[in-house]
Amino acid sequence: MDPILIKLAKLLPRLEDVEELLDNEVEARYILKKAISFMENCESSKCVDEEEIRYLICALVDRNWERIHTGHFSSVPLNIRKIYAIGCYFKIFFLLLESTDPGQREICSGILDEAQLLGCMEDWSELKISLMQYLDDEKVGASVPLPILMPSTRLQSTCDIPQMEAPSLNEFKTQCFTPRQPTLLLNTIKHWPAMEKWLDLNYLLQIAGNRTVPIEIGSNYASDEWSQQLVKIRDFLQRQFGSEEGSQEIEYLAQHELFSQIPALKKDISIPDYCTISGDDPPGAVDIKAWLGPAGTISPMHYDPKHNLLCQVFGSKKIILAAPEDTDKLYPHDSEFLGNTSQIDAASLDFEKYPLVKEVKFYDLLLQPGDCLYMPPKWWHYVRSEAPSFSVSFWWE
Numbered sequence: 001m002d003p004i005l006i007k008l009a010k011l012l013p014r015l016e017d018v019e020e021l022l023d024n025e026v027e028a029r030y031i032l033k034k035a036i037s038f039m040e041n042c043e044s045s046k047c048v049d050e051e052e053i054r055y056l057i058c059a060l061v062d063r064n065w066e067r068i069h070t071g072h073f074s075s076v077p078l079n080i081r082k083i084y085a086i087g088c089y090f091k092i093f094f095l096l097l098e099s100t101d102p103g104q105r106e107i108c109s110g111i112l113d114e115a116q117l118l119g120c121m122e123d124w125s126e127l128k129i130s131l132m133q134y135l136d137d138e139k140v141g142a143s144v145p146l147p148i149l150m151p152s153t154r155l156q157s158t159c160d161i162p163q164m165e166a167p168s169l170n171e172f173k174t175q176c177f178t179p180r181q182p183t184l185l186l187n188t189i190k191h192w193p194a195m196e197k198w199l200d201l202n203y204l205l206q207i208a209g210n211r212t213v214p215i216e217i218g219s220n221y222a223s224d225e226w227s228q229q230l231v232k233i234r235d236f237l238q239r240q241f242g243s244e245e246g247s248q249e250i251e252y253l254a255q256h257e258l259f260s261q262i263p264a265l266k267k268d269i270s271i272p273d274y275c276t277i278s279g280d281d282p283p284g285a286v287d288i289k290a291w292l293g294p295a296g297t298i299s300p301m302h303y304d305p306k307h308n309l310l311c312q313v314f315g316s317k318k319i320i321l322a323a324p325e326d327t328d329k330l331y332p333h334d335s336e337f338l339g340n341t342s343q344i345d346a347a348s349l350d351f352e353k354y355p356l357v358k359e360v361k362f363y364d365l366l367l368q369p370g371d372c373l374y375m376p377p378k379w380w381h382y383v384r385s386e387a388p389s390f391s392v393s394f395w396w397e
């Protein structure tokens with residue numbers, strides 16, 4: 001066995017670590033007990049049961065994948081997600097015992113991403129990070145090179161909210177944060193390495209192509225045709241920005257914590273200092289989300305509970321805002337999961353169907369590369385990309 005793998009295997013969960021997860025989980029207990037004891041001894045002896053344990057671990061992963069996909073994700077018990085993640089770890093080790101060639105490592109990297117996206121892995125973060133490094137040293141090339149986007153020049157456009165040129169922390173605090181005033185902050189992220197590097201989509205492909213991410217399919221998450229899928233970034237980039245671009249259904253890598261999944265990309269951005277200004281003492285963590293997609297992605301009118309800086313790396317976005325005071329006139333959906341989302345199409349208002357909308361004050365703006373939009377909590381926003389676009393949002397309290 002590869003000496004690095006032997007070291008990594010020592011980080012695998014032991015029975016005493018997972019005991020409390022397995023209270024009513026007879027099947028999982030039986031399988032994990034066998035797998036744990038196999039891995040603890042795999043250095044010294046060849047275990048006769050290897051084939052059987054490998055099979056059982058795959059069954060455990062499949063069974064808990066099904067349980068995770070039954071009902072709404074938010075109601076899946078945490079221990080099921082943890083058992084799924086642990087099963088994935090063991091599945092990866094069994095695959096690596098078979099072979100560590102690049103193809104096999106890519107398969108394992110996909111399993112690890114799914115474990116991270118669907119499972120709950122916070123108790124095993126050392127193992128996760130070490131495994132990620134071990135699996136992720138392959139660079140991916142494109143079969144047909146992806147385009148290198150041109151830096152765009154600033155367009156004249158209407159802006160119904162105040163604009164400030166990279167304000168100081170104090171200006172931001174007194175003129176935006178404290179009065180809860182949405183503001184367009186011009187040329188605020190011009191210094192990010194991402195501003196140049198990400199224009200070359202082959203760079204994103206190289207660094208992240210092998211990784212699996214959740215993609216939204218269909219242009220609007222509130223419509224019936226909308227769905228989500230886990231896909232390789234390579235396939236997503238090729239479909240949406242490669243030579244076939246435009247012939248496909250719109251796919252959107254939306255609201256995803258890409259930078260904790262792929263730390264190499266985080267080096268290209270930085271958390272704006274404005275996020276240190278906080279109503280909480282000490283300030284809480286900042287949630288960083290990536291939004292990458294072709295022209296025509298739509299986030300329907302909705303609000304979020306936190307302060308938000310939506311930063312634009314490339315492409316531009318048409319944004320329509322409305323104040324929290326107008327919530328009752330924006331016809332939020334009745335369902336629990338869409339309660340923060342309006343039924344109206346903000347880009348094409350239908351006063352007959354939604355008469356109260358006539359009384360709403362809407363604010364239009366165009367978010368352009370290098371700029372960021374400050375949105376206070378609960379402000380409604382509709383967002384449509386006008387060109388291939390990459391934004392990064394920072395949410396904080």
Ligand SMILES: O=C(O)CCC(=O)C(=O)O
Binds near residue numbers: 393
């Ligand atoms: O850019 C988008 O499509 C939506 C962004 C958004 O809703 C947010 O940052 O909260």
Ligand SMILES: [Fe+2]
Binds near residue numbers: 302303304381
């Ligand atoms: Fe949002």
